[in-house]
Amino acid sequence: MSKGAISQFIEKYYLHFNAATVVDAAKGYEEQLNTGARMLVSLAGAMSTAELGKIFAEMIRQNKVHIISCTGANLEEDIMNLVAHSHYKRVPNYRDLTPKEEWALLEKGLNRVTDTCIPEEEAFRRLQKHVYEIWKAAEDAGERYFPHEFMYKMLLSGVLEQYYEIDIKDSWMYAAAQKNLPMVVPGWEDSTMG
Template sequence: MANAPVTQFLKHHFRHFNAATLVEAAEAYRAHLEGGGAMMVTLAGAMSTAELGLSLAEMIRQEKVHAISCTGANLEEDLFNLVAHHHYERIPNWRELTAQDEKRLLDRHLNRVTDTCIPEMEAMRRLEAALLEEWVAADRAGECRFPHEFVYRVLRSGRLEPYYQIDPRDSWVVAAAEKELPIYVPGWEDSTTGNMYAGHCLSGTIKNVHTVRTGIEYMMELARWYEQTSKTRSIGFFQIGGGIAGDFPICVVPMLHQDMGRADIPVWGYFCQISDSTTSYGSYSGAVPNEKITWGKLGVETPKFMIESDASIVAPLVFAIVLGW
């Protein structure tokens, strides 16, 4: 830490408002880990297309992250970038695009995420081909696995290695596979690969729709992980964005308390959310952390932080402090 230039810069310059909260949240994250705690990170939005793997992968390797909840989009888009990075197109003037400009991108099979276009053939179809082999093999064998388990299988098979276009050390999913990290992917069926899977079920390529496990079973697995881990470690919650990636896992505590009568289960021991959602009536993603006390998710003493800013800027800076950069 003595020679951590990024950390020193942030502590010197980030003194007020959201900037100060960023530093305080990062230091509390470090303190939580140093006290023996574990941390769940949740990924909403398009963090993988924003290449958060550049810092998140190292967080995973250094065991600063112990579980991840993410959208299906973040799970797959990290691998899209892994195998098709050179085919991506950046659109610096994306705010100026007309409807006809967007149609021309569609005609070229380029799917835009803000300033970045994901190439369908080199990214999406390449991953689909590898996943389909695993889905069909499991279907024929009568096996049922979670979406991330199929992704781990594909990575370990080496099928995608000839197509790698970035250093795999910059892929957070590769790092997660190497660590056997628990991943929970609520709502996977609304992702590109989830849509592909539905199509293959409709066409009859896959006979048993339950070959890929989803939703309720993910919550059951999460409950088992939380119950077991919380016996020896306080578990923190670092939420990037809003939506189902965060809403789903944070509910595991009140589910265990209220629906299963497990009063012995501790609440989350740390909470931080990076949010660009305006605090408003009825907005869960924009709700201040204290509201979660009333739902039995956080305690009065839980360290709580809300950083209202762009997650693609904030998350790497928080991770830099946690990593001692």
């Protein structure tokens, strides 16, 4: 199989130091997949808000990911991006914000995640009713689920389709839900929905 443009680029130019470790890691990942090994991907930091789904969802669809460990924030922020993307506000100078400027963003209902503000109404509130209904139905039936399973139910039910603001193929959570990938979500209680 011939290598794509990115693979060719990194193999030609990523020759030393940290750059070379990117090549080594990519080759190691490929070797593991070629031997039939199962791959766990761990996500931390604001990866979903940074729109990792554009790449990660395709990896999931191509069976290059078999289990995911991620923060509760990454799990929910991919879904928030799906339903509220056009309302996000970028704050390129986020490192220089004063406490007063931070407070002004919060009062506008903008929750800052590094250089991106997630809108309270369009993101959190759009999901709130639907999450509650799924939680309540499980409670009434005496059923228990892991956090990602609740999100999978919500995504696969179609109740969010009316809100989609990005192409569904760019949501890694939707791709994971379609595959019913196992997921470990430590610290769910520290996320907005947890």
